[in-house]
Amino acid sequence: MRSPFHPILAALAAVTAMAAAAPPSEVDYELHTKYSNEYLFRGLNLGKDLVEVGADVTADVRGVGLSAGVWYGSFQDNAVPGLGSPTQDAIELDLYGQISKNFGLCTGSLGYIYRYFEANDNNTLNTQEVVFGLSHQFWGIDTSLTYYWGVEKDNNGYSEFALGKGIELSHSLVLNCGLALGYLAEQGQLTALTSKLSLDWGVTHTATLSPFVKWSVALSDDNDTAYYGSKNQIVGGMMLSVAF
Numbered sequence: 001m002r003s004p005f006h007p008i009l010a011a012l013a014a015v016t017a018m019a020a021a022a023p024p025s026e027v028d029y030e031l032h033t034k035y036s037n038e039y040l041f042r043g044l045n046l047g048k049d050l051v052e053v054g055a056d057v058t059a060d061v062r063g064v065g066l067s068a069g070v071w072y073g074s075f076q077d078n079a080v081p082g083l084g085s086p087t088q089d090a091i092e093l094d095l096y097g098q099i100s101k102n103f104g105l106c107t108g109s110l111g112y113i114y115r116y117f118e119a120n121d122n123n124t125l126n127t128q129e130v131v132f133g134l135s136h137q138f139w140g141i142d143t144s145l146t147y148y149w150g151v152e153k154d155n156n157g158y159s160e161f162a163l164g165k166g167i168e169l170s171h172s173l174v175l176n177c178g179l180a181l182g183y184l185a186e187q188g189q190l191t192a193l194t195s196k197l198s199l200d201w202g203v204t205h206t207a208t209l210s211p212f213v214k215w216s217v218a219l220s221d222d223n224d225t226a227y228y229g230s231k232n233q234i235v236g237g238m239m240l241s242v243a244f
Contacts, residue, residue: 027059029244036237039075042158043182043192043216044226045233047075047090065100065109091118098131109133113148128152141165147185158191159183172202182219190219191227198239210239 032054039050056069071094098111111131128151135144142164149157162180169175176198182191198212214235220227 026061027057030056030058030241032056032239032241034237034239036235038233038235039073040194040214040216040233040235042160043194043218043233044230050075050237063101065102065107066098067100068097070095092116093118100133106134106136109135156184156186159185166200174200176200184220184225187222187225189222189225189227191225192219192230193217206244207240207242210241212237212239 034050034052036050036052038048039046050073052071052073054069054071056067058065058067060066071092073092073094074089075092076089093116094113095116096111096113098109100107100109109131111133113127113129113131115127115129117125129148130151131146131148133144133146135142137143142162144160144162144164146160146162147157148159160180160182162178164176164178167175167177176196178196178198180194180196182194183189184191194214194216196212196214198210201209203209214233216233216235218227218230218232221230222228
């Protein structure tokens, strides 16, 4: 049987190969680790005590942005049937890649995400998404509109409109403010409004420590979506990232 990772690994290998061909000054790498008291995903609480690690590579090749990465997370007491157990943490592994281009009026991007869940029933939770994005900065505010199209199952998608602003407090402190509104186009329903505040502290030239807090307001309780019974959430945590 052909491995479900094959197309994703091939795409990531292609992005990595193209990044390797770029001049060294145009390739950036980042490693990060983070703890959150709750696993908040698109306004849904999937569990608690999320511990994650990740690695990303980005490059610019002849005006085309390329990026790829891997994300690994472990969390407890999840609310997803068939994933994990009271005595075993749930495990998620994400592989992703993206290509983007600045067209002047806006930046367009096309990406792909593969999410693998360990110990789930018959691999029914594993998902693949094609990601379409548009972004631009208006009056110093980062603005983006992203659509995540589910490749498998019902092919339904998730849309998100986001705003973000970084405020430099000192040479080593930046306050980041973000707001994201989720929408299910196929069902015609808003999902959740999530705000985030984080304080990036440049501990060294390459290392950044970022305490953060998120507040998510539930906007849907429809029983024909995953948001049935969703509630308002407050999440806090800390991230350490190293760029080189």
